[in-house]
Amino acid sequence: MGRGRQKAKATKQARDMKYYSPSTDYSALERELSHAPSSASKRYSDDSGEPDYSEYEDKFGDDEADNRKIG
16 A cells, blocks of 8 residues: 555655756856866876886787787
8 A cells, every 4th residue: 555655755756856956056157167277187187197108009019910810
């Protein structure tokens, strides 16, 4: 017997969530988007701290191609 009441409650909750639209503070959003980059974006810049191994890419890349031909 309890299943009907449980389903009705779940349906009501789902409907409430679907049609809930909180008021949006557009001025706060504009302030947030117009600020200069934060320290977090400076911290995660292109400098990853890893050495650049691109010069070795071609040097050792031929081994893989040779192994595929043999096998």
